[in-house]
Amino acid sequence: MEPFNTRRKHWNLFLTATGNLVQRTPFRSAIILISLLAILFPFLTALSISEGIKAQSKISVEEGADFYITGDAGGSSAPLSRTSIDRFQTLPGVSRVVPRIVGRAYLGEQIVTIVGMPETLIVDTLSLMSGRSIQQKGEVIVGASLGRTYDLTEGSRFYLPINRWKRFTVVGTLSPSCTIWSAKLIYMSLEDAGELFRMKDMVTDFLIYANPGDNPVVNIHLQQENRAGLPLRMQSRELIQSYLQKGFDSRTGVLTAFYIVAFALSVPLILVVWGLGSVERKKEIALLKAVGWETLDVIEMALWENVLLSLAGATLAFLLAFLWIKGFNGFFIAQFFLAEPGLVPDFPVPSRFLPITAFMALFLSLALTLTGSLYYTWRTAITPSAELLR
Amino acid sequence: MERKKNKALRHTLASSGLWAILFLALALCLAASFLLLDAYKWLNRSDEGMRSFQRAVGGVGMGAASAPAWNLIHYDPRLQSVDDYNLWPIVGGYPYSPAAVSIVILFREHPRKDLEIVKTDEL
Numbered sequence: 001m002e003p004f005n006t007r008r009k010h011w012n013l014f015l016t017a018t019g020n021l022v023q024r025t026p027f028r029s030a031i032i033l034i035s036l037l038a039i040l041f042p043f044l045t046a047l048s049i050s051e052g053i054k055a056q057s058k059i060s061v062e063e064g065a066d067f068y069i070t071g072d073a074g075g076s077s078a079p080l081s082r083t084s085i086d087r088f089q090t091l092p093g094v095s096r097v098v099p100r101i102v103g104r105a106y107l108g109e110q111i112v113t114i115v116g117m118p119e120t121l122i123v124d125t126l127s128l129m130s131g132r133s134i135q136q137k138g139e140v141i142v143g144a145s146l147g148r149t150y151d152l153t154e155g156s157r158f159y160l161p162i163n164r165w166k167r168f169t170v171v172g173t174l175s176p177s178c179t180i181w182s183a184k185l186i187y188m189s190l191e192d193a194g195e196l197f198r199m200k201d202m203v204t205d206f207l208i209y210a211n212p213g214d215n216p217v218v219n220i221h222l223q224q225e226n227r228a229g230l231p232l233r234m235q236s237r238e239l240i241q242s243y244l245q246k247g248f249d250s251r252t253g254v255l256t257a258f259y260i261v262a263f264a265l266s267v268p269l270i271l272v273v274w275g276l277g278s279v280e281r282k283k284e285i286a287l288l289k290a291v292g293w294e295t296l297d298v299i300e301m302a303l304w305e306n307v308l309l310s311l312a313g314a315t316l317a318f319l320l321a322f323l324w325i326k327g328f329n330g331f332f333i334a335q336f337f338l339a340e341p342g343l344v345p346d347f348p349v350p351s352r353f354l355p356i357t358a359f360m361a362l363f364l365s366l367a368l369t370l371t372g373s374l375y376y377t378w379r380t381a382i383t384p385s386a387e388l389l390r
Numbered sequence: 391m392e393r394k395k396n397k398a399l400r401h402t403l404a405s406s407g408l409w410a411i412l413f414l415a416l417a418l419c420l421a422a423s424f425l426l427l428d429a430y431k432w433l434n435r436s437d438e439g440m441r442s443f444q445r446a447v448g449g450v451g452m453g454a455a456s457a458p459a460w461n462l463i464h465y466d467p468r469l470q471s472v473d474d475y476n477l478w479p480i481v482g483g484y485p486y487s488p489a490a491v492s493i494v495i496l497f498r499e500h501p502r503k504d505l506e507i508v509k510t511d512e513l
Contacts, residue, residue: 015407015408018407018408018410018411019407021407021410022407022409022410023407049454050454053453053454055432056440056451057451057452057453059437059440059441059444060444060449060450060451060452060466061449061452062441062444063441063444063445063449064444064448064449064468065448065449068468075472076470076472077469077470077471077472098448100448102450102469104457104458104462110457111457111458111459112457113450113451113457113458113465115447115448115450117446117447117448121446122446123442123445123446125442125446126442126443126446127438127439127440127442127443145456174443175439177439177440178439178440178443179440179443179444179451180451180456181450181451181456181465181466182443182451183456183457184456184457185447185450187446187447204469205468205469207448207449233471235468235471240452240467240468243452243467243497244452246497247452247453247467247497308410308411308414311414311418312414312417315414315417315418315421316417318421318424319417319420319421319424322421322424322428337454338454338455338456339453339454339455339456339459339460339464341456347456352428352432353424353425353428355425355429358421358425
């Protein structure tokens with residue numbers, strides 16, 4: 001055997017592996033690539049959407065109140081009298097208390113979120129796509145998706161089926177960048193929301209903002225306040241953050257578990273695919289062994305083939321997922337991960353691609369292809385050539 | 391002679407293989423630049439629009455649903471912390487809420503911690 005420079009040897013094995021994939025077995029390589037894409041594409045899409053929503057949820061919690069107080073009627077949340085604001089306003093450590101009405105109603109065939117805030121707190125800094133802020137009774141700002149679906153522009157008048165006698169005038173449209181929860185939302189004054197839901201002098205919840213560092217104090221006083229009068233349901237920022245953490249952790253865990261099962265089931269598939277042309281492969285290995293290749297050389301060549309296929313599969317799946325989410329706004333696939341966005345989501349689908357996700361895809365892809373082929377190659381390579389060629 | 395042999399070997403085995411490697415390298419560079427671009431966008435994005443909206447509404451929305459179409463808890467557990475799809479009278483039933491089967495996030499009801507069970511020997 002001619003003396004080989006080690007580096008050149010590895011380089012030649014690498015080139016041989018590439019040649020095998022592209023020239024000798026292009027059909028098998030294509031099938032394995034397609035299988036990897038089919039497995040990795042939804043995996044990457046789901047994880048990126050999950051990260052995008054997580055980021056928006058964090059903002060929602062950070063900018064929300066320190067405590068949310070609702071009534072407790074037999075274990076479910078219940079509205080409270082607006083006058084009970086006095087119970088909380090004077091508590092030590094409380095900076096301000098904001099009454100709020102949040103409800104759901106139909107507009108046409110769409111279910112929308114109604115948010116009513118006190119007139120004095122309606123802000124001009126809201127990010128609007130068009131129009132202006134609310135100035136008078138009966139004026140509302142609508143979400144971008146609703147505006148587009150029902151052609152609601154400034155000056156449009158409409159009513160909601162829940163109360164046909166209450167008329168609204170659109171004065172502005174929220175920017176689509178205001179999170180996914182603004183897409184189907186109608187923002188109005190507390191008075192208007194009260195009239196719409198016929199909840200005179202009632203609110204769905206009180207938002208309590210504590211002075212900096214006074215959260216524990218307010219918490220204790222709220223607990224004491226709950227001993228008297230109607231029972232209250234209190235949710236602190238800490239509790240809400242734990243909702244968020246548990247919600248994402250459990251789902252990411254389920255997703256990962258689901259994918260581990262999917263990958264485990266894919267191993268036999270890849271084995272079958274590797275088996276395509278196995279007779280030729282056996283003969284090839286036998287000839288290579290006969291001309292002086294060692295078992296390790298054959299395994300290294302198979303390793304390069306798998307590394308290249310995995311790298312190609314993970315990279316293409318990442319590119320496809322990125323383009324599909326960012327370019328086509330998750331057309332078709334978003335409905336599997338978000339509730340009711342339809343075939344074509346009419347709001348920007350939140351997503352975030354992290355390097356760890358890409359590496360995880362590569363790792364899973366490698367595990368899948370290596371499990372499928374290395375053992376087979378080793379078994380073939382240690383069998384005497386004469387027996388393989390028989 | 392040796393050089394020529396090796397050249398010929400490389401040429402036969404991997405003439406189009408080299409193109410595949412080039413293509414793969416290009417795809418890798420593209421993927422890396424997309425990752426960097428996304429990271430850069432997230433680092434430099436202005437989330438003031440989202441923040442001002444959330445301040446204006448007092449914090450609305452946490453789940454993977456754009457509207458409270460099914461269960462409020464899946465839209466925002468602050469609005470209704472009771473997971474009422476569990477209460478539906480379908481024995482061993484399927485949770486029809488699409489949010490409940492979303493694989494991105496699921497909010498489960500938190501057990502209330504304000505119940506204190508006191509055991510005494512007197513009873």
